[in-house]
Amino acid sequence: MKKIFLTILAFSSFTLFSQKKxxxxxxxxQSQDISFFINVKNNTKLGEYITASGNSVKLGDTLIIGNPTSSYATSNTYGGGNKITFGRTKTRFSKEFEFIKLGRPAGIGAAMSGADTPMAGINLSKEVVLVKEMKTYHKGSKKKPLNVQIILGEINGRAFGINKYLSVMNTELAIESREIFLKNRKITREEAIVKLKEAKELLDLEMMSQEEYDAIKKELSPIIMNKK
Structure with a gap:
């Protein structure tokens, strides 16, 4: 009887978690761990996301939009007329973000009909934005890992042109490609090494005191030694 009760309790807990939004x-x-993500439904909201590098993104956090990582070309030919003659072709290259879209993510119906929103352009670089919402989606079926999407709002509540929001379609890739920056992100080991080398050069040039160098070394050493 006790065994049956425990089984029912475990099933109830599993069902409750499965329905958690x-x-x-x-x-x-956790987003890559099947024992965790198998119980998470699409469109589940998040309060905080801890990135692969250990940085935290929370609702209300301030982010900075970086630079676009993709581009496209459009060409127009002038002076050809209706005859078979040589005209002048003018090609224009435009940059756009690969992981940041204008507006909210398109719903299933909109995606199937092809009515998708365009990617954000270079004019939004350096914009300071707020994390308004975070959601998780499976990368395919329920047996696939989770992807985190972030809805961004303008810091003063205004719109980005005709769009009230921006959508980061893949948070990890957007951070990795530097399309978005976390204001309070942790420094990486590689960055710590570069910073310490620069400090050593300044010390050798007598443009930094030994005390200042020692303080920087003390701060960066745990990161470089992978102790932080």
């Missing part, structure tokens, strides 16, 4: 905090590791 809000996760207070989720890490990148």
């Amino acid at each position: 809000y996760i207070e905090s989720m890490s990148f590791e």
Whole structure:
């Protein structure tokens, strides 16, 4: 009898979690762990996301939009007329973001009809934005890992042109490609090494005191030694 009760309790807990539409905090590791993501439905809201590099993104956080990582070309030919003659072709290259879209993510119906929103353009570089909403989606079926999407709002509540919001379609790739920057992100080991080398050069040039160098070394050493 006790065994049956425990089985029912475990099943009830599993069902409750499966139907949960809000996760207070989720890490990148959890998003890739099948024992975790198998129980998470698409469109589940997040309160906090811990990235692969250990940085935290929370609702209300301030982010900075970086630079676009993709581009496209449009060409027009002038002076050809209706005859078979040589005209002048003018090609224009435009940059756009690969992971940031204008507006909210398109719903299933809109995506199937092809009525998708365009990607954000270079004019939005350096914009300071707020994290308004975070959601998780499976990268395909329920047995595939989770992807985190972020809805961004203008810091003063205004719109980005005709769009009230921007959508980061893949948070990890957007951060990795530097299309978005976290204002309070942790420095990486590689960045710490570069910073320490620069400090050593300044010390050798007598443009930095030994005390200043020692303070920087003390701060960066745990990161370089992978102890932080």
